[in-house]
Amino acid sequence: MKVLVAVKRVIDYNVKVRVKPDNTGVDLANVKMAMNPFCEIAVEEAVRLKEKGVASEIVVVSIGPKAAQEQIRTALALGADRGIHVETDEEVQSLEAAKLLKAVVEKEEPKLVILGKQSIDSDNNQTGQMLAALTGMGQGTFASEVVVEGDKVNVTREVDGGLMTVSLNLPAVVTTDLRLNEPRYASLPNIMKAKKKPLDNMSPADLGVDIAPRLSTLKVEAPAARQAGVKVADVAELVDKLKNEAKVI
Amino acid sequence: MSILVIAEHDNSSLKQATLNVVAAAKAIGGDIDVLVAGENCGAVAEAAAKAEGVNKVLVADNAAYGHFLGENLGELVAEVGKGYSHILAAAGTVGKDFMPRVAALLDVAQVSDIMRVESEDTFVRPIYAGNAIATVKSSDSIKVVTVRPTAFDPVAGEGGSAAVEQLDVVKDAGLSQFVNEELAKSDRPDLASAGIVVSGGRGMQNGDNFKMLEQVADLMGAAVGASRAAVDAGFVPNDMQVGQTGKIVAPQLYIAVGISGAIQHLAGMSDSKVIVAINKDEEAPIFQVADYGLVADLFEAVPQLEEELKKVL
Ligand SMILES: Cc1cc2nc3c(=O)[nH]c(=O)nc-3n(C[C@H](O)[C@H](O)[C@H](O)COP(=O)(O)OP(=O)(O)OC[C@H]3O[C@@H](n4cnc5c(N)ncnc54)[C@H](O)[C@@H]3O)c2cc1C
Numbered sequence: 001m002k003v004l005v006a007v008k009r010v011i012d013y014n015v016k017v018r019v020k021p022d023n024t025g026v027d028l029a030n031v032k033m034a035m036n037p038f039c040e041i042a043v044e045e046a047v048r049l050k051e052k053g054v055a056s057e058i059v060v061v062s063i064g065p066k067a068a069q070e071q072i073r074t075a076l077a078l079g080a081d082r083g084i085h086v087e088t089d090e091e092v093q094s095l096e097a098a099k100l101l102k103a104v105v106e107k108e109e110p111k112l113v114i115l116g117k118q119s120i121d122s123d124n125n126q127t128g129q130m131l132a133a134l135t136g137m138g139q140g141t142f143a144s145e146v147v148v149e150g151d152k153v154n155v156t157r158e159v160d161g162g163l164m165t166v167s168l169n170l171p172a173v174v175t176t177d178l179r180l181n182e183p184r185y186a187s188l189p190n191i192m193k194a195k196k197k198p199l200d201n202m203s204p205a206d207l208g209v210d211i212a213p214r215l216s217t218l219k220v221e222a223p224a225a226r227q228a229g230v231k232v233a234d235v236a237e238l239v240d241k242l243k244n245e246a247k248v249i
Numbered sequence: 250m251s252i253l254v255i256a257e258h259d260n261s262s263l264k265q266a267t268l269n270v271v272a273a274a275k276a277i278g279g280d281i282d283v284l285v286a287g288e289n290c291g292a293v294a295e296a297a298a299k300a301e302g303v304n305k306v307l308v309a310d311n312a313a314y315g316h317f318l319g320e321n322l323g324e325l326v327a328e329v330g331k332g333y334s335h336i337l338a339a340a341g342t343v344g345k346d347f348m349p350r351v352a353a354l355l356d357v358a359q360v361s362d363i364m365r366v367e368s369e370d371t372f373v374r375p376i377y378a379g380n381a382i383a384t385v386k387s388s389d390s391i392k393v394v395t396v397r398p399t400a401f402d403p404v405a406g407e408g409g410s411a412a413v414e415q416l417d418v419v420k421d422a423g424l425s426q427f428v429n430e431e432l433a434k435s436d437r438p439d440l441a442s443a444g445i446v447v448s449g450g451r452g453m454q455n456g457d458n459f460k461m462l463e464q465v466a467d468l469m470g471a472a473v474g475a476s477r478a479a480v481d482a483g484f485v486p487n488d489m490q491v492g493q494t495g496k497i498v499a500p501q502l503y504i505a506v507g508i509s510g511a512i513q514h515l516a517g518m519s520d521s522k523v524i525v526a527i528n529k530d531e532e533a534p535i536f537q538v539a540d541y542g543l544v545a546d547l548f549e550a551v552p553q554l555e556e557e558l559k560k561v562l
Contacts, residue, residue: 013513017380026381040514044416095430096350124361128351129319138320138424141346144487154428159342160496161259161442166318170426175414179481179492199381213414214358218371218384224520229540231531235553238525245562246523246540248445248502249469 001148001168003046004053006101007039007075009068010121012166013096023219026121027043035071041076041176043185045146055112055146057081061104063097069199077186077195083119084108088211092204094122095137096211098130103207105135110171112153117142117175122225128175138168142177250369253330255322255338256297256349260287260315263296265442266339268403271300274337274395275404276366280304282333283411286325288315301404306413312418316427317343323350324420333391334528335371339394340497341441345355348473364400372505378493380515382549396443399499399520437463440489440529443472445502446518449484452498452507452547453526456484461551462506468558474518476499476508492517507547510535517531527551 008095011017011026012034018027035043047057060075060077061084062068072083086100118125132139139154140146147154148170156165158177186194204211232238242249257264267283274281275416283297286309294308302529307329313321326347330336336351338344340362352359364382365373371386372394440446449459459473466473474496475489491498493516503521508514510526510533518524519538526539531547536542543550 011377016512017377019381026377093358095353095356098353098475111540118494120493123378124359124382125345126349126352126361129323129346130353130359132320133323133350133353136424138422139346139350141319141426142342157342159430160487161432162430162486163432164316164430166316167426167428169424177487178477179487214389215360215387218386220381220383223274223375223379223382223519224469225541226524228537229524229542231536231544235495235543235545235550235557237384238541239554239557239561241541242502242523242525246502248523249558249562 001055002059002108003049004048004058004105004108004110005042005058005060005075005080005230006115007043007060007062008036008119009033009062009064010036010119013037013120019220019222023221025139025217025220033067035074035133038118038176040183041180042114042116043075043078043080044181048181049148050079059084059108060111061101063100064089068120071193072199073187077191078184082197082244084125085199085201086204086207086208087201088204091210091213092211093213094124094126095205095214096209097127099209100204103209112171113173115173115175119178122158128173132173136171137171139168139173140168143174144177144179146174146180147247151225160189174187179219185209210248250277250334252277252279252281252335252337253333254281254283255285255326255344255444256285257339257341257343258285258287258290260290261292263293266341266398267297268406269302269398269401270337270339270396271302272401273363273366274388277335277369279334282307284326284329286307286314286322288312292478293533294413294515297442298413299407299409301409303409303411306411308413309416309418311419313421320347320348320422320424321420323354325418326351326424326487327354328418329416330454335392335394337394337396339398344395348393352393355393355394357391358387359395360394361387361389361391362397363394364397366407368506368556376464378512379519380512397497420521433486436464438470438472440472440474441496441498444500445469445471446474446498446500447471447476447504447506448476448508449479449506450508451478453479453484458483464471465551467557468555468562476514499555505535506551508531508535510538
């Protein structure tokens with residue numbers, strides 16, 4: 001079966017985020033960018049499904065600026081077969097991303113679509129669910145285990161109370177949580193091979209999708225800084241401070 | 250304005266998060282209805298009717314909603330919610346699952362995890378793991394919003410007397426089925442709403458050592474949490490993870506033991522009133538947010554803490 005994986009180019013998770021002095025956003029100039037960690041897990045899961053003989057082809061799609069090709073190439077180096085780049089320099093919000101992905105799903109007709117549960121920039125946690133709703137598919141969100149059986153997929157989900165397993169009709173959407181797998185690193189020969197794998201380029205207009213955002217960001221601020229605290233010498237002093245100074249016990 | 254709040258519950262009791270979400274609805278202003286969707290959830294509806302500020306409780310009681318499957322709840326809430334100006338739910342794993350479906354079905358954007366209401370269409374929310382705080386304005390006719398419960402003081406759970414109305418809308422999308430669940434059983438308070446949280450990290454070394462934290466927690470009536478590293482290593486189950494991708498907590502007192510303080514962990518606890526860090530590395534970033542830092546080996550400090558607490562509690 002064909003698996004479609006969506007990946008997003010975001011700020012590297014190790015980078016210390018800085019808000020721009022004019023409060024219009026976060027400073028992304030000369031900042032290291034990378035594949036969203038949850039998307040890496042999505043790619044890895046697809047590759048494992050292929051290694052198990054469950055997936056026959058992995059198509060990776062990314063929406064974003066020209067440079068998002070780097071993330072597509074990374075996914076190809078990790079084992080995806082073919083890439084689709086929906087290229088735009090505009091801000092693409094979750095609903096519009098879901099609409100673009102829906103258009104790709106209609107072209108590609110995958111049996112399974114795997115996405116990260118959230119991207120670590122906007123922290124929205126929306127796109128996979130929106131895509132599932134727009135395409136009339138079931139969804140296994142926050143997945144920690146994915147088992148394909150015939151025309152169903154069983155997804156174990158990380159929920160507030162523990163774990164919950166659902167069975168979904170295929171085609172279906174899965175969004176990954178952190179413990180689904182540990183992504184591998186791309187080997188040098190595979191990075192070289194990935195350069196020759198096919199990569200289609202298209203625009204949102206080619207897909208017939210209006211990507212005008214519905215939400216406008218009025219300002220972005222740094223969070224209120226916590227006041228520096230004190231070091232205590234020992235446990236007795238700690239308990240004394242908690243009881244008599246902070247009065248929280 | 251009219252606001253539909255989707256209750257969070259387990260079919261037998263109303264979760265406190267619902268009261269926090271009603272508080273967010275009050276901050277927006279307007280009539281507040283609560284939708285209780287579940288199976289055999291009459292007691293939940295009664296509890297919701299007592300919440301302060303609730304105008305009407307709508308009940309959709311059907312097997313299709315018993316396990317809160319996102320596909321079915323999505324269709325139900327999109328149908329019931331289309332007459333409202335706002336649809337609100339807690340940003341827990343249930344709300345995060347079905348609300349984006351609602352938004353997509355209504356062709357509107359969703360505003361996730363709001364911490365503050367600026368006006369009926371403008372909300373404040375964290376981005377980049379809380380390293381930046383964005384003020385966003387929605388231009389959609391219906392605002393679909395998930396709410397960070399810890400950011401809003403709950404309304405009173407008693408005193409109201411809203412009318413309860415049964416709905417006979419059954420939406421079974423037929424796309425998904427519940428198979429099973431493994432829910433953690435604990436006599437301790439719920440992590441997300443506990444007044445005191447004691448969390449352990451990789452420094453705990455194994456799951457057995459978490460017993461030390463549990464003993465301390467039980468003395469104070471606290472919940473026990475963990476870092477991702479402790480969960481990934483299998484010391485404790487996933488529902489204990491605090492952070493950007495785990496639970497968001499904001500207790501009166503948060504005690505971080507053997508946790509380094511990565512930004513993704515801080516994202517889940519830095520709004521706590523008082524933060525204590527116990528770590529043997531004085532350079533650990535957790536000390537930058539701690540009100541009280543103790544540089545010590547946790548295997549000495551935690552048993553001492555238990556003894557000292559016994560003296561004063
Ligand atoms: C996309 C993404 C999402 C993430 N989401 C989360 C999340 O939701 N929550 C989360 O917690 N993390 C999350 N992480 C992981 C995060 O980056 C850190 O890796 C993690 O928080 C580290 O956990 P830790 O502090 O327990 O472990 P470490 O960083 O290894 O720290 C262990 C600490 O224990 C101390 N220690 C060791 N032994 C002792 C001792 N005997 N006495 C006292 N102190 C001792 C050490 O000095 C050290 O500071 C996420 C990461 C990514 C990439």
